[in-house]
Amino acid sequence: MDRTARHSETRYGNRPTMKDVAARAGVGLKTVSRVVNSEPGVTPDTERRVQEAIDALGFRRNDSARVLRKGRTASIGLVLEDLADPFYGPLSRAVEEVARAHGALLINGSSAEDPEREQELVLALCARRVDGLIVIPAGDDHRYLEPEIKAGIATVFVDRPAGHVDVDMVLSDSFGGAREGVAHLIAHGHRRIGFIGDQPRIHTATERLRGYHAAMRDAGITVEDGWVSLGSTEPERVRAAAEEMLSGPEPVTALFAGNNRVTVTAVRVIAERERPVALVGFDDIELADLLGITVISQDAAAVGRTAAEHLFRRLDGAEHPPARVELPTTLIPRGSGELPPA
Amino acid sequence: MDRTARHSETRYGNRPTMKDVAARAGVGLKTVSRVVNSEPGVTPDTERRVQEAIDALGFRRNDSARVLRKGRTASIGLVLEDLADPFYGPLSRAVEEVARAHGALLINGSSAEDPEREQELVLALCARRVDGLIVIPAGDDHRYLEPEIKAGIATVFVDRPAGHVDVDMVLSDSFGGAREGVAHLIAHGHRRIGFIGDQPRIHTATERLRGYHAAMRDAGITVEDGWVSLGSTEPERVRAAAEEMLSGPEPVTALFAGNNRVTVTAVRVIAERERPVALVGFDDIELADLLGITVISQDAAAVGRTAAEHLFRRLDGAEHPPARVELPTTLIPRGSGELPPA
DNA sequence: CATTCTATTGACAACGTTGTCCAGGGCCTA
DNA sequence: TAGGCCCTGGACAACGTTGTCAATAGAATG
Numbered sequence: 001m002d003r004t005a006r007h008s009e010t011r012y013g014n015r016p017t018m019k020d021v022a023a024r025a026g027v028g029l030k031t032v033s034r035v036v037n038s039e040p041g042v043t044p045d046t047e048r049r050v051q052e053a054i055d056a057l058g059f060r061r062n063d064s065a066r067v068l069r070k071g072r073t074a075s076i077g078l079v080l081e082d083l084a085d086p087f088y089g090p091l092s093r094a095v096e097e098v099a100r101a102h103g104a105l106l107i108n109g110s111s112a113e114d115p116e117r118e119q120e121l122v123l124a125l126c127a128r129r130v131d132g133l134i135v136i137p138a139g140d141d142h143r144y145l146e147p148e149i150k151a152g153i154a155t156v157f158v159d160r161p162a163g164h165v166d167v168d169m170v171l172s173d174s175f176g177g178a179r180e181g182v183a184h185l186i187a188h189g190h191r192r193i194g195f196i197g198d199q200p201r202i203h204t205a206t207e208r209l210r211g212y213h214a215a216m217r218d219a220g221i222t223v224e225d226g227w228v229s230l231g232s233t234e235p236e237r238v239r240a241a242a243e244e245m246l247s248g249p250e251p252v253t254a255l256f257a258g259n260n261r262v263t264v265t266a267v268r269v270i271a272e273r274e275r276p277v278a279l280v281g282f283d284d285i286e287l288a289d290l291l292g293i294t295v296i297s298q299d300a301a302a303v304g305r306t307a308a309e310h311l312f313r314r315l316d317g318a319e320h321p322p323a324r325v326e327l328p329t330t331l332i333p334r335g336s337g338e339l340p341p342a
Numbered sequence: 343m344d345r346t347a348r349h350s351e352t353r354y355g356n357r358p359t360m361k362d363v364a365a366r367a368g369v370g371l372k373t374v375s376r377v378v379n380s381e382p383g384v385t386p387d388t389e390r391r392v393q394e395a396i397d398a399l400g401f402r403r404n405d406s407a408r409v410l411r412k413g414r415t416a417s418i419g420l421v422l423e424d425l426a427d428p429f430y431g432p433l434s435r436a437v438e439e440v441a442r443a444h445g446a447l448l449i450n451g452s453s454a455e456d457p458e459r460e461q462e463l464v465l466a467l468c469a470r471r472v473d474g475l476i477v478i479p480a481g482d483d484h485r486y487l488e489p490e491i492k493a494g495i496a497t498v499f500v501d502r503p504a505g506h507v508d509v510d511m512v513l514s515d516s517f518g519g520a521r522e523g524v525a526h527l528i529a530h531g532h533r534r535i536g537f538i539g540d541q542p543r544i545h546t547a548t549e550r551l552r553g554y555h556a557a558m559r560d561a562g563i564t565v566e567d568g569w570v571s572l573g574s575t576e577p578e579r580v581r582a583a584a585e586e587m588l589s590g591p592e593p594v595t596a597l598f599a600g601n602n603r604v605t606v607t608a609v610r611v612i613a614e615r616e617r618p619v620a621l622v623g624f625d626d627i628e629l630a631d632l633l634g635i636t637v638i639s640q641d642a643a644a645v646g647r648t649a650a651e652h653l654f655r656r657l658d659g660a661e662h663p664p665a666r667v668e669l670p671t672t673l674i675p676r677g678s679g680e681l682p683p684a
Numbered sequence: 685c686a687t688t689c690t691a692t693t694g695a696c697a698a699c700g701t702t703g704t705c706c707a708g709g710g711c712c713t714a
Numbered sequence: 715t716a717g718g719c720c721c722t723g724g725a726c727a728a729c730g731t732t733g734t735c736a737a738t739a740g741a742a743t744g
Contacts, residue, residue, distance in 0.1 A: 029725085
């Protein structure tokens with residue numbers, strides 16, 4: 001028994017290869033390759049014989065080998081925070097659609113807001129030689145990406161900017177959106193307005209807080225201690241923060257929620273209270289219309305689509321310097337943001 | 343200029359390989375491989391020299407080549423219906439977590455309920471030689487998978503059964519859940535109950551309908567024409583169906599919604615009406631507690647986790663015949679299902 | 685000091701595909 | 715009928731990695 005046979009015995013599955021197809025069809029290896037890739041230069045008769053052999057053996061081209069040979073994988077990587085978050089589902093789906101239109105597959109990974117896990121995922125994707133990367137960063141230093149980018153892996157950052165590397169970015173106007181939302185509350189008579197947001201190391205969280213402060217300053221309102229709370233978006237934490245702001249002798253009369261998860265918890269807390277509390281949330285939520293929740297909406301699908309289109313433009317050879325796109329947000333009044341101060 | 347050089351010029355990116363690292367470190371190719379894979383038998387000094395070369399060149403192992411050599415890709419494929427659907431986000435995330443625990447990456451694809459697209463995706467994943475597949479089928483004939491399964495690609499079907507192939511399946515108890523939900527409405531005094539579900543070619547849709555019929559039969563109620571509507575879950579279609587059932591001289595007093603998308607639209611339609619209409623929906627929805635919607639809940643994360651664990655058990659060598667797991671559902675009463683008939 | 689043993693290292697083939705190039709056969713033209 | 719050309723098909727190398735095996739050097743042993 002020669003070495004090859006011994007080895008093939010231990011292999012898993014043992015699928016037919018082009019060589020097997022060629023043998024069965026009585027043609028050369030390259031001819032099979034030509035048929036599989038619809039290359040010209042094969043007589044209809046030969047093609048038929050090859051096709052029959054392919055069907056009979058259940059042959060399927062091994063894309064790993066193809067990738068190795070061609071250098072391109074026709075796949076892109078998407079690293080986001082949590083696929084289970086309703087904001088990222090549509091974003092991911094939009095990326096997938098664009099990828100599909102370009103004949104590429106999508107490899108997905110969730111960082112769970114952990115910078116180390118983000119890096120681990122990104123590098124694993126690079127080792128797979130994905131053609132491009134779309135990253136919603138968890139960390140704030142992405143110098144580890146430099147060799148990858150230099151090596152030609154196109155990269156687009158989404159939702160939050162990249163740290164210390166010069167790449168394309170697609171962001172939502174967090175600052176402007178939050179400012180508009182808070183100004184909306186002020187326009188409806190509120191002056192004591194609370195802000196509950198995500199952890200301060202997350203860029204969008206601080207941007208939205210900046211928008212809050214800007215709106216307050218514009219209205220000449222001094223933000224008091226205890227009106228602002230940044231931290232995890234765990235329901236318990238948010239609940240505690242909200243209840244704190246809504247209690248005491250001089251409670252806030254309105255809340256601005258820094259993202260969809262905060263909004264959900266805020267709605268619950270407010271629903272339990274007697275006194276009405278105005279609320280504007282960043283990010284739209286399903287059924288928010290029925291609950292009458294006023295939100296600052298960002299179009300997750302549009303963000304994903306834009307990012308993916310940028311990426312593929314790069315892959316198709318676009319050479320312009322890295323661009324930073326900022327997508328606008330929309331205020332959708334539905335009632336909760338138009339309540340007067342109690 | 344020789345052929346190699348000419349070719350490498352046209353290559354994209356041109357990353358350093360182990361050969362380059364070896365040359366720089368002044369060692370043999372295999373020694374680099376050993377260092378990269380933490381294999382034993384390398385002196386600390388050599389290892390340091392290699393590591394320096396790796397860092398200096400920004401080398402990253404090419405996993406495509408590795409896969410080709412080793413036969414395993416350490417990646418699994420997940421084909422579902424629509425990543426943007428809130429039911430699939432948590433499912434997908436759960437699969438990802440299990441995959442991560444096994445050191446595998448997840449490749450994702452949405453079939454958009456199109457059987458052809460499902461097949462296309464599945465075969466593309468097979469060509470990538472994913473180690474395993476988790477499929478939420480759109481079509482009802484999966485014989486095209488036979489060569490793949492025979493070739494050793496482990497496969498688990500989720501949410502809906504496979505057609506004409508014998509594989510592992512993880513399902514929710516659609517029949518039992520729907521039956522329980524409808525019985526719940528009957529127990530609260532309803533007899534005229536409408537059922538709005540997904541397209542009849544989708545297995546869960548017919549199973550849930552079967553559950554509806556069973557509950558009605560158990561209660562000795564004859565289902566009248568016009569109480570049942572299966573079709574697309576587009577809001578317009580569902581809205582039309584609901585309004586039809588709720589109009590006329592003898593309207594239904596309660597609705598059973600066949601999935602989350604139907605529920606959402608049903609809630610909207612009911613909210614617009616004066617007369618209260620009872621509602622039970624299949625699948626839980628975010629904020630359903632605040633809206634007081636009674637649902638039959640299936641744990642999407644548990645479904646995903648179970649499926650992924652089955653898959654990896656197979657990949658680890660489990661040989662038992664294909665199993666069919668059915669996960670139970672839970673009735674969560676929140677008000678809408680406990681309304682008496684108007 | 686000769687000999688055996690072990691630890692370290694590298695040469696080489698192979699994984700399955702695609703790009704390059706050459707051979708052979710048929711056809712056309714003069 | 716000879717010469718040239720085009721069309722089809724196949725042999726071969728290369729992609730970057732890992733498994734196998736052999737070679738070398740140094741240590742240990744007698």
